[in-house]
């Protein structure tokens with residue numbers, strides 16, 4: 256794993272650095288590569304462009320780790336506005352939304368989990384009205400149990416709600432077995448947070464091997480696997496496993512992040528695969544961008560240059 260990964264992920268939790276940087280507009284350099292805009296209109300425009308290219312979309316209103324109830328409500332409002340706009344533009348069949356529970360107040364002391372559940376239910380209700388679905392992103396291991404518990408609760412009324420599992424966590428093979436049931440949409444990713452080695456694999460090869468173990472369970476199961484990776488080897492293995500289990504495109508999907516391997520996204524879609532692009536938008540891009548830079552430290556120089564040129 257890159258020597259720079261840990262320090263960059265540590266920076267992603269620094270309020271001081273964040274506050275200094277967030278005044279930088281999204282339209283600069285590396286930020287723009289990963290985050291196409293700040294407004295609902297930007298999100299809907301990009302969703303329309305990707306849909307016109309035969310891709311599906313999941314939109315994430317950026318924000319996380321709030322301890323402010325007003326901010327939790329602002330996030331719910333933002334999703335309402337987005338879902339209404341997607342329905343109005345006829346994009347709801349192509350675009351769903353991804354939600355982080357810590358943006359809804361999960362980490363608030365005492366009643367955080369209850370608040371996050373109720374807010375997520377509001378977003379699921381709005382998504383269903385619009386004709387689309389919600390996937391609950393997975394965050395650090397400190398909230399894995401709470402997140403899976405809330406997904407379980409949400410699925411009582413909204414069984415279409417997607418879960419996310421991270422192959423780097425030691426627990427995930429077992430979570431895959433639990434979630435690989437009928438109608439269960441499960442996004443499998445490697446995991447993007449700095450985790451200690453007692454809870455997570457830290458060697459990239461171990462993480463990839465764990466990913467394959469998880470894929471085998473999800474592809475053999477009765478659910479709907481969402482294969483979220485840009486790793487060419489894993490994409491090939493996922494395709495082979497899908498074929499081995501007689502899965503046709505549409506009974507699973509590939510997912511990639513906006514701005515990463517766009518040619519591969521289109522190549523897979525042209526081959527008839529369902530490909531969904533995760534599009535983050537909004538002003539609170541700092542934590543998201545730092546996780547992308549940790550995966551690609553060579554982008555750090557470009558990011559630093561773009562900051563200098565804006566001041």
Ligand SMILES: Cc1cc2nc3c(=O)[nH]c(=O)nc-3n(C[C@H](O)[C@H](O)[C@H](O)COP(=O)(O)OP(=O)(O)OC[C@H]3O[C@@H](n4cnc5c(N)ncnc54)[C@H](O)[C@@H]3O)c2cc1C
Pocket residue numbers: 391392393394419421442444445446447448483484485486487510511512515516532533546547548550551
């Ligand atoms: C749709 C989607 C949703 C996700 N949701 C979550 C989530 O809810 N929780 C979570 O913890 N993580 C999430 N992730 C992030 C994921 O956990 C990984 O951190 C990220 O996808 C990088 O891992 P990789 O599988 O692409 O493999 P890697 O080995 O990191 O990358 C494989 C190849 O992809 C390209 N690549 C990867 N990252 C970058 C980058 N930043 N810039 C440029 N090129 C790059 C490179 O060519 C690289 O060689 C999500 C990822 C995707 C695609």
